[in-house]
Amino acid sequence: MSTENTIKVKKEEGTEAIYQFLSTIEELKKCDGQLTKWIDDHDILLYEFEGQFKAISNICRHFGGPVGYHKAKNGVFTCLWHNWQFSCKDGSNLTHCGLPLRNYDIKIVDEKIYINLLG
Ligand code: FES
Helix, strand or coil, X not given: CXXXXXXXXXXXXXXXXXXXXXXXXHHHHHCCCEEEEEECCEEEEEEEECCEEEEEECECCCCCCECCCCCCECCEEXXXXXXXXXXXXCCCECCCCCCCCCEEEEEEECCEEEEECCC
């Protein structure tokens, strides 16, 4: 059963994934296509890049700085604290290989963006 703040999506193998409400598309557009939000204990960076909505961790793999504090430039997020850089394409780490940001699966239903925190 889905509630106002969650949706359930059947996966191919028959299990269900729960997605929680994160934002409306309108809210994201009002923030120039980039915003951060806490959902439970997840600090999430939601943004639009090359026409696609994406959600990655806002917590830097170095010392936990806010990756999305500044707006992305030329497809790159630069952490506020020590300037590690991450790709908007997939959260990969452009300055320290092997330390990408977590990617979250999202679904869009009726102009609302939902996120799977467990996926
Ligand atoms: S905490 Fe992000 S670069 Fe150091």
